[in-house]
Amino acid sequence: MHVTHLSLADFRSYARVEVPLDPGVTAFVGPNGQGKTNLVEAVGYLATLGSHRVSSDAPLVRMGADRAVIRAQVRQGERQQLVELELNPGKANRARINRSSQVKPRDVLGIVRTVLFAPEDLALVKGDPGERRRFLDELITARAPRMAGVRSDYERVLKQRNTLLKTAALARRHGGRSMDLSTLDVWDQHLARVGADLLAQRQDLVAAIQPLADKAYEQLAPGGGPIGLEYKPSSPGIVGHAREELYEQLIAAVAEVRKQEIERGVTLVGPHRDDLVLKLGQLPAKGYASHGESWSYALALRLASYDLLRAEGNEPVLILDDVFAELDARRRERLAELVAPGEQVLVTAAVDDDVPGVLTGTRFAVSDGAVERV
């Protein structure tokens, strides 16, 4: 798919902007702080209902405005769709598809698909497990939009279970009557059921993406690998791959830590405590890989995501935000050759020279809130 038109109202630095887009490569070029990333961030938001830079919506609304609107005309084969999201920080966001407002924001997922690579992605390698979980979860949602519902169910179950555990922990500390633990049993089952669904999807994804990431790393940094992705569950007893066995293993793992959970008042096992260990050769990349290796690793993960989504149909938009300036000439050319044939590739760069020659296409100059085709 590709986006044929992007409109923003009160999004980030833009009061209003209209950007007609072509398939193929489009580069947004302009000095720092002019609003290049803001444009591609908006496209990414339509695909994930989140920003790659901030975890809440408030910074996305233009200072002084109440709400932001992102609208995109999308083409997939012969099919045209108009998607629209209204961001209302502190209140529910609203969505429209083809001008119909009988939809929820989540229904928009799957219409715009993106793979976005940005300097922030270094955190995939160097950051906390939460960064890697988000990487996996956004990708499973791009593969299967129904997973957005599973993810939010899991968050809800976890929150309610934690509340219950906190109550139990407090009652215990204050010597009160001990809680009726049968309520907790019910929440264990919810946690295991939704958690097993999420886990099975994550493990399936890791298996699918591993060879693609290794291939991408080899292309970016020949001879530098191999790289290995190891999914690391929160408890050693969780070893299965199918949903049913994972359910049983989660139930058993939860039972094992119940005493500690009641002492501490938090849920100690489940996909919210898992990690994806990224290995470079024999060593974990985190804590061992150089800056350049970490950068190539993060990029390889994104290129692998792109390959996977392409192979599974409906090609995503590839977004490369401020990426080329970070790479040496050789890696820059390699990356450019890999991505040049994409259905739609959006690139941002501070200066023209940062955009490799093979990436010919449309250029926009971005300056002071104006986005002009050059």
Ligand SMILES: Nc1ncnc2c1ncn2[C@@H]1O[C@H](COP(=O)(O)OP(=O)(O)O)[C@@H](O)[C@H]1O
């Ligand atoms: N909510 C907002 N309201 C107004 N301006 C904003 C908002 N969020 C970011 N900006 C401005 O947008 C600019 C950054 O835009 P960005 O797209 O990141 O720049 P770049 O062209 O370097 O990628 C900054 O000047 C910042 O102050």
Ligand SMILES: [Mg+2]
């Ligand atoms: Mg930027």
